[in-house]
Amino acid sequence: MRIAVCVKPVPDLASAYVSKSRSELVEQGKRVPNPADENALQMALDLRNGGEVVAFMVGGEEAQEALRPILAMGADRAYLVTDPLAQEGDALADAKVLAAAIRRAGDFDLVLCGARSVVHGMGQVGPRLAEALGLPQAARVTAASVTGGQVQVERAGSLGPATIALPALLTVEPGANTPQLPNAIAVMKAARKPLESPSLEELGVSSDESGLAGAGARLRLTQVP
Amino acid sequence: MTDEMSAAELLAAYGVAVEEESGDEPRGVLVVLEGGPEGVNPLCWSALGAGRDVADAFGTRVEALILGAGEEVGYQAIWRGADAVVLPPAATSFDAQRWAEIVAQAAGERRPEAILMAGTDASREVAPRAAQRLDTGLVMGVQEVRPEPEERVVIGIVPMYGGGLLGEYGFPVRRPQFFCLAEKAGREPSEDGSREGETIWLNA
Numbered sequence: 001m002r003i004a005v006c007v008k009p010v011p012d013l014a015s016a017y018v019s020k021s022r023s024e025l026v027e028q029g030k031r032v033p034n035p036a037d038e039n040a041l042q043m044a045l046d047l048r049n050g051g052e053v054v055a056f057m058v059g060g061e062e063a064q065e066a067l068r069p070i071l072a073m074g075a076d077r078a079y080l081v082t083d084p085l086a087q088e089g090d091a092l093a094d095a096k097v098l099a100a101a102i103r104r105a106g107d108f109d110l111v112l113c114g115a116r117s118v119v120h121g122m123g124q125v126g127p128r129l130a131e132a133l134g135l136p137q138a139a140r141v142t143a144a145s146v147t148g149g150q151v152q153v154e155r156a157g158s159l160g161p162a163t164i165a166l167p168a169l170l171t172v173e174p175g176a177n178t179p180q181l182p183n184a185i186a187v188m189k190a191a192r193k194p195l196e197s198p199s200l201e202e203l204g205v206s207s208d209e210s211g212l213a214g215a216g217a218r219l220r221l222t223q224v225p
Numbered sequence: 226m227t228d229e230m231s232a233a234e235l236l237a238a239y240g241v242a243v244e245e246e247s248g249d250e251p252r253g254v255l256v257v258l259e260g261g262p263e264g265v266n267p268l269c270w271s272a273l274g275a276g277r278d279v280a281d282a283f284g285t286r287v288e289a290l291i292l293g294a295g296e297e298v299g300y301q302a303i304w305r306g307a308d309a310v311v312l313p314p315a316a317t318s319f320d321a322q323r324w325a326e327i328v329a330q331a332a333g334e335r336r337p338e339a340i341l342m343a344g345t346d347a348s349r350e351v352a353p354r355a356a357q358r359l360d361t362g363l364v365m366g367v368q369e370v371r372p373e374p375e376e377r378v379v380i381g382i383v384p385m386y387g388g389g390l391l392g393e394y395g396f397p398v399r400r401p402q403f404f405c406l407a408e409k410a411g412r413e414p415s416e417d418g419s420r421e422g423e424t425i426w427l428n429a
Contacts, residue, residue, distance in 0.1 A: 018386065023390065092356065119386065120383065121387070127352075128356065131357040159347065224390060225388065
């Protein structure tokens, strides 16, 4: 099994707070992997059966802070798109960039994403990425097993279990499993794992389709409820 | 030149090219309803209520696309505020890829300026796929939609960081403006059995 895992760098909410006077989140710590994406990675590690797990991320230079724990947890290598023109995109733009990066990395049996991020919680990137890659999908997966070219999934919500032909994309529900924390040796080895940072040009994505320029919906204003 | 000159005539007099309205700008609101053997999923009615409010503010009409059921449930949408029901050539049970294709096809043929879906488990899978096909944005988990008729834009209000902040999202350029409502967001419209509307079939 060759598995792609998409990871979003997010603020560490444990050390962030909402400023009522500024109506914004004030970040005090480093960027961390989105928690549901860690569940997706753990599911990939459980399913890979000796195969390769490759992590994909779109983010600025500071996103490397969020990628290191993913490599330490067990991803074999990673693609980090730090191109400035790819930053501040919405799910529409990010799905295009991630799809291009995944295509560049070759064929995968499964693509896994967290079901939603702690920032907006919309859960769009996974299904959008499935559409961009032309893959069938199952969302909010709580458990998965692979047999005979198919993946059997349990899902949160009302849609129930499903069996889907591979290759496929799954979005993994937060708390679906317990991500295994890496030990000190794994953390040191992570620094030597391959990390590729392709430019948008190398990915074949135009600047007006990515980042802020490629966004469909934009946040105009934040306010304290 | 006289005071009676229109703005277009005035611009033409100064040699400024005036682009005439093409008449094919997106118009109307498309609300996506999920049907089944027992009729329309009741969770979808609040999306129809919100769609009706947006359409009234814009002075346009609401078309209800029905997925997963056929003509037999169309009257329910008309009675609750749709001006027309839009039906695919054949009803299909839930399949995220197929339903996303139908939503995108309906948007392509009907050219709405806004699309609304209810926040069901099915729509959370279908709406992002459809939005990607349409190359447009999508705002999900919307607590409130607020039409701004002068600009013909719709603003979606969404909780962020677990509800610590509220975000206002808009669509500066891309169309259609696509929203997926949070459960129980929007007004549930009452039934009016005297309302009538048309049925529109999508191309096979």
